[in-house]
Amino acid sequence: MPGNTSVTYQGPGDVELVDAGYPEFVLRDGPGVPPENVGRQVRHGAIVKPVATNICGSDQHMVRGRTTAPHGLVLGHEITGEVVEVGPDVEVIKVGDLVSVPFNIACGRCRNCKAGDTHICQRVNPAQPGGAYGYVDMGGWPGGQAEYVLTPYADWNLLRFPDRDQAMAKILDLAMLTDIFPTGYHGCVSAGVTSGSTVYIAGAGPVGLAAAVSALFLGAAVVIVGDLNEQRLEQARRFGCEAVNVGQGEPGELVEQVLGVPEVDCAVDAVGFEARGHGEDTATERPASVLNALMATTRAGGRLGIPGLYVTGDPGAADEAAREGSLSIRFGLGWARAHTFVTGQCPVMRYHRKLMTTILNDRVSIADAVNATVLPLTEARRGYEEFDRGAARKYVLDPHGMIPA
Structure with missing residues (x-):
């Protein structure tokens, strides 16, 4: 044997x-x-x-x-x-x-x-x-x-x-x-990406890049990928995406520099619970930062695909609530904008x-x-x-x- x-x-x-x-x-x-x-x-x-x-x-x-x-x-x-x-x-x-x-x-x-x-x-x-x-x-x-x-x-x-x-x-x-190709694709399908869509993808790791590929394959007009890692952002640029460094500002501000308006049709969270802040707040973990930014950056009536991992137990979290998966999400903003959220594994x-x-x-x-x-x-x-x-x-x-x- x-x-x-x-x-x-x-x-x-x-x-x-x-x-x-x-x-x-x-x-x-x-x-x-x-x-x-x-x-x-x-x-x-x-x-x-x-x-x-x-x-x-x-x-x-x-x-x-x-x-x-x-x-x-x-x-x-x-x-x-x-x-x-x-x-x-x-x-x-x-x-x-x-x-x-x-x-x-x-x-x-x-x-x-x-x-x-x-x-x-x-x-x-x-x-x-x-x-x-x-x-x-x-x-x-x-x-x-x-x-x-x-x-x-x-x-x-x-x-x-x-x-x-x-x-x-x-x-x-x-x-x-x-995993990553179907997961990125699922994030885009869940977000309603289709011909002519403008799409913001949070995270340029492998799942985020797979989501970017999927968004282009599904016919998106513009795919904007946000991350803090310049090497990963360069990967996204190589196959036709716009790439923005979220250490330089809030995603909505950076989206506006690309599209002329501070919002997109669809958004995908490919980061998950180990997220950091944006702009001058990147040194500290902010596990709800991506979700809150996507709600602020996605148009009213838009959809959010959330294949990024969130957990019910995180021993390394910065506070007691996050250790149990409880995050300070601006759900009222999402409700007011009639967003659709699709979560979970692909x-x-x-x-x-x-x-x-x-x-x-x-x-x-x-x-x-x-x-x-x-x-x-x-x-x-x-x-x-x-x-x-x-x-x-x-x-x-x-x-x-x-x-x-």
């Missing part, structure tokens, strides 16, 4: 490689596994050998110690790989298939899954609706920054690429289908097949837009450290050396 070198969270700022053991078709006890999930049979699952497994900003929140993630948790929810084993109840997925694994774990059987809301499946996580690989409070399913990973409900969850050689030639683009399965088709038919190059950068699994710590320092890159781990040079 092969080993299973895996990237694990060992405390704030500390990731280590350990042998987590080769997966079985059962969910064993381990870090973060709810008692109700211990011993759960996964006859419907597949064991996947990751070809590409990405570092996500959501992983970074945990590694910074900004969640209640348990020590020893195997990280990684952005998994693309080859099926090496299938459980006895799997009928469609076959050994040798190259697949994209949605970061949402969904059963396909419950009321929410049948409604297409696979991000809030009712059966994979006893604690609350919604499950994910390698993430805090998401059911205890081990992550895929590893040599092997168990993926439950394989026939339902896994997206098979139709041609292996074609997929491997575009593997860095396809690796973004597990239901990846709603979008990933059609986004796969756009990649395979050369309609979009998402890997270039987010500056995908490949590292071996053994350099995961380096990836986390550089990403934490603001590197304008999307780090893709290659556990088996399978990604073409």
